[in-house]
Amino acid sequence: MRRRNFIKNAGLLAGGLAFLDHEALAAGTGKTNPLPKWKGFNLLDFFSPNPAPYGHPTIEDHILWMRDWGFDYVRIPMAYPHYLQFDRSRDITTDEVYHIDEQKVQEVDQLVTMANKHGLHVSLNLHRAPGYCVNAGFHEPYNLWKDQAALDAYCYHWNFWAHRYRGIPKDKISFDLLNEPAMRADMNDQHSAGTAVPGDVYRKVMGAATEAIRKESPERLIIAEGNWGGNLVVPELEDLGIAQSCRGYNPHQISHYKAPWANKDPEHCPVPLWPGQVGNQYLSRDMLVKYYQPWIKLVEQGVGVHCGECGCWNKTPHDVFIAWFSDVLDILSAGGIGFALWNFIGDFGILDSGRTDVAYEDWHGHQLDRQLLQLLQKH
Template sequence: MQTPRPKTRRTFIKNAALGLTAASVLPRTFAKESPQPDMSLSYQDLPQWRGFNFLDFFVPNPAHARVKTPEEHFKWMRDWGFDFVRIPMAYPYFLDIDYSKDITPEEVYKFSEEKIAHVDRIVEAANKYGLHVSLNLHRAPGYCINAGFQEPYNLWKDQDALDAFCHHWELWAKRYKGISPDLISFDLLNEPSLREDMNDQHGKREAVPAETYHRVAKAAVDRIRSIAPNHLIVADGNSGGHVAVPELADLKIGQSCRGYWPFNISHHKAPWVYKDPTGLPPPKWPDGPEANREALIKFYQPWFDLKESGVGVHCGECGCYKETPHDVFLSWFGDVLSVLAERGIGFGLWEMTGDFGFLNSGRSDVDYEDWYGYKLDRKLLNLLQSV
């Protein structure tokens, strides 16, 4: 009789995951599953979607999450002419864990069906009004561009992290494979970069080596396509989302850029960027030959080249923190949106409601209108509708 091989730690985790997720990974049963179209959305020519990020699941701990987005917001979106909802998600939100302690590799697989069902609500509400939903792992096992949570491993270096990353995407693919690709897609990982200390808010934003990013992306793409082969998959730009990645072209996925350049305009006095924002000079736009519309075109040229090569491009995040003077923000952002729109590239404002949005932004230099109890920045809304 052959002596059984001892179980490795990785085998234990995988086997534990199968028991913990047997119910969770089953497809969501909707009232009526949408039929699969003959052709999926083309990764080579993404729609010029226009819309917003919704941050319901942005933080790891549900106790610190925002109030859930009311369904009427999606109706307003549709009525205003928008069609795109991006949902940046922190994977620990959906786990059954003690958030007061550092997460363990075993707990990364401990899904909560009750919490996962929260996503069903927002997906169904957005789809009800014909809005396309892009599910994004903002925090994935082993990586997040934000601090505030201790990861048990490193996605770019550790196979255990990559196994968990693919397992999470398997869950979402199984859950939503019955929804038409016209209504849902998968955005692999928010703003990849190398950071020596992923829990240091001011850690490095160096580009992930192309071969490393390709290896991680391919593993997740292969897992998703084994379940939902017709659904669009998108990868964010390298170095924090800003750098086009032609090395991923063979994966036949779209790519997502960012609308945060120049950073001193988009994130002026943002407290998570500047430890001491006092003394920062007020931003201007335009501001000389290195900060004007032509400079924007130069900055985005690699993305335009990528699009010309046959890889669809969308700007998944963009906008401006509330401390930038409103007139400077509108002047700059109008150029950003028009430069992208002229190349058929749509956008997702970082949020509709909040510091980057046009509802309840908290800007001190805006003449707000009342909108069903919200403070509406009509000038920003008009700008967004004009492109």
Template sequence: MAQPRIGPLCGFNFQWMFIKGDDGKPIEADLRALDFMAKHDLRFVRIPTDYRFWTKDFDYFHPDEAVFEVLDRHLAACRERGLHMSLNLHRAPGYCINRNDLERHNLWLDIEAQDAFAFLWEGFAKRYRGIPAGDLSFDLVNEPPNVGQYGMTRENHAAVIRRTVAAIRSVDPERPIVIDGLGGGHYAMAELADLGVTHSCRGYQPMPVSHHRATWWDGHANAPYPAYPGVIWEGEVWDADTLREFYRPWREVEAQGVEVHVGEFGCFNQTPNADALRWLSDLFFLWREFGWGWAMWNFEGAFGIIGHGREGARFETMDGYEVDADLWHLMRR
């Protein structure tokens, strides 16, 4: 079945349910940031979450209801402003692209994690049944690994996704569902083109440009200087044409009737400003041509549009925020 489409909505990721506040609890919605988004017609709010906020000692099936009430407030704040919230499991039972070693089970191999994953999403479907499709989508698992990593194959990944989509639709058949590309969100999933869900790609390639000196990225130490265009990475000289070719498999899936959205992108603040802007300009140009929406990682901070601290950037005051003026222009033109 085909679900309602999310549309080419644009916005930001917010880590309110992924990074703990000073009190060790989830962070309440930043209403000022949401007001800014609503004012400027940026209507996509992606909320990456960590299941450990509501789970103790891997007891997946007895979540802390009080934490879900914080999510309820996040959703209410978005709906009050006409914003779409996309609820994402960034750390799911048995898998996270960051520190996967912290997991007890394996989402791709262990029935315990697969049962927990389906249980969580079926529970969210029950909780939010009746919320209009235009207000809320479910982004099942952030950035699955490369094929062969942690035992994941295209076949067992597809089995987990199909089972979970069926569980959600048994409760709420109209809920928009999003699935992230493989290999950290980069690789398209033609084998799931028939599922009737939105496919979410990424805007991080070439990695030496987006993640220059990002010490948590395994490849940072030996990555070339992030000159763009012209950086050589994975056997390619990267420019606008290379980016277009990189997205070709996604366009081929889209041609089968699949909606594509860019769930994350951004440029770490150590990349020289001129190179960052040239690269981002090419991305925005392509996505506008394709008709794709996007969500920057994130609003404030080293990858964001506010307070990123990149040397040479030009900032202007907007609604009380110091906004990267040139990046803002690229976003809005």
């Protein structure tokens, strides 16, 4: 395969809605979400661009706990440099973006196989793609929204994964094209000025990736994330036969309280309340209903919707977190929309979150937030 000539345009494949046989009734609306109401977790084994072993590697026991607790879904957000081989003492070159490391890819295979073995659907996501990531921490050599070379590389990676997993049924693995798209003034500065990606540009990029996948796997279930960080429904994609992914982080004053990657001055964030006045805004369930209304409408139009990430960093008081998250999950559930907590083990998770105000239960050497687990199970 000649990487330079792999894909030179954003022509759209007129494939059918390959996910339409995956139906789940939207509770309380009488409408149908073409996607199953999956619920589960993000697994961060390949989340970092650094291929060093992850601090909480997923083992089979973790998958079994998820299954036994009633979960059926895992999302695997990957940074593409994690599975490349190149000189990491300097910035990556555009040629090295194509240097896929078979050994690292086999590690992805192992996690996919393990999850599928125990009945969990896998959503494979490019959290960092060539030319874009919502987070800093790795120097991108170009801009996915502006540079054809970045788009070529992006499509090359998705064609690679589509070819590798072409034999796995669509009910076992789906592809989540790009985490939390946004247009930034500086692609390597996550705090630089940003906006939503222009709709025609977003369609061009997602359409090209969709075509690259369908060349190898025509029936693959494909999900594109909402614009402007996963927050906005993307009408430009509605005829592509792909689903869309929303977020469960609104408002950030609750979900990302004191988070250094999301706040320029994390130590001076207003104390969160739910409901209540936080800074210059009154936060309440009503704002969530308004926020999710376009996503519920999208379901009613026959487009599949899933919430690929949700949850709250561990600095938010636990009672505030639970009160807010109960409303989030209640609204999503009423719309027939499934969800995936960020993450399973760690700051956002049900295990070893590091919260200081939780009555933990010992669970095989881990600290289990039983209250959070039961809230997830309820929905």
